Amino acid sequence: MTLPQFGKETALIVLDVQKAIDDPKWASKNNPGYVEKIVNLLTAFRAAKLPVIHIRHDEPNPASTYHTSGAGNALKPEVAPLPGEPLIAKSVNCAFIGTELEKNLRDQGITRLIFTGVVIHNSMDASIRVAHCLGFDVILPQDATTAIDVMDAKGVRHDAQTVFDLFAAVLASEYCTLSTSQDIIRALP
Template sequence: MDITQRTALVVVDVQQGFENPFWGTRNNPSADDNIAALIEAWQSAGRPVVFVRHDSTEPQSPLLPGTPGNDFKPYVEDRRGKGSGPELLVSKVVNSAFYGTPDLDEWLKEAGVDQFVVAGIQTNMCVETTARMGGNLGYGVVLPLDATYTFGLQGPFGWEQSADELSRSTAVSLHGGRFARVTSTEEVLRAAADA
């Protein structure tokens, strides 16, 4: 894996509202530590970092603007503005960070970025959608699966999938479909340190 000085880190929706029991049972308890380690590595190296926030339009959502749940988790908020490299805050109301404000694609291109690492919440929702769209737009996308987490869901026909099952489905779809290279935080950090 080749991580360059222009490889961006896109941190998706690491917000306090995802601590709300509303979502159900999460997986990957080490995800927050892994996300924090990625932010630290990117900021220390002066690489571009993008913080994405979901501003829900649903009145009952734990991510509603103006509520504490909309805020970034403290370990993310405390790191914002601390890196020596370029930084962007994107606000969105849909799943893809590429449909937020300001325009992520435009900002990445202006910064000379052609590859990004994506981490955050939820694996099979906003992280996956951002990764897919990044792949469609021609970016090299790297997804350290253990720097994401999600929650179990019920779908049609009474089907249910656990958080782990949904994460595996995302990993197989993204990696097998060549939208992204799915890997681990350890491998990304090792590649970043060697760059």
């Protein structure tokens, strides 16, 4: 698929790429190179002088690897914001709920969002769906996100790749366009 040429109306969203994701609880990830793809996108967006917005999950539950006062709350250093790049904290799975994200985007005239981060079946899913409902054009580079194994209510474990493929298919059916990091980089000015 050929993407349109991107300009100042396009922002890169880096969602929940925190040290918490390296906890053994999250070890079943598919797509092991997803952070490298996010770094490539960050480098390209910065070189093109296009907006980059970082989202950090500040989990109030002390049992979570993302807990606000836990070691896992810190952003992974390779994706940390540079001066001038906004960092927005959220406390629920959706990046738009209880945050200034929508206002920040509208104030900058941003209409297209490139979502990267973790995990496709939680915060990525919730945030992409809401972004679409708010009228943003959303693109998901599939190689710049990941999933983990999911246990259903019947005790059946669904492997990370199956979870990933299902959520990508559902999101693409209505809420976003699927792409790759390389295709997105080619569409940058």
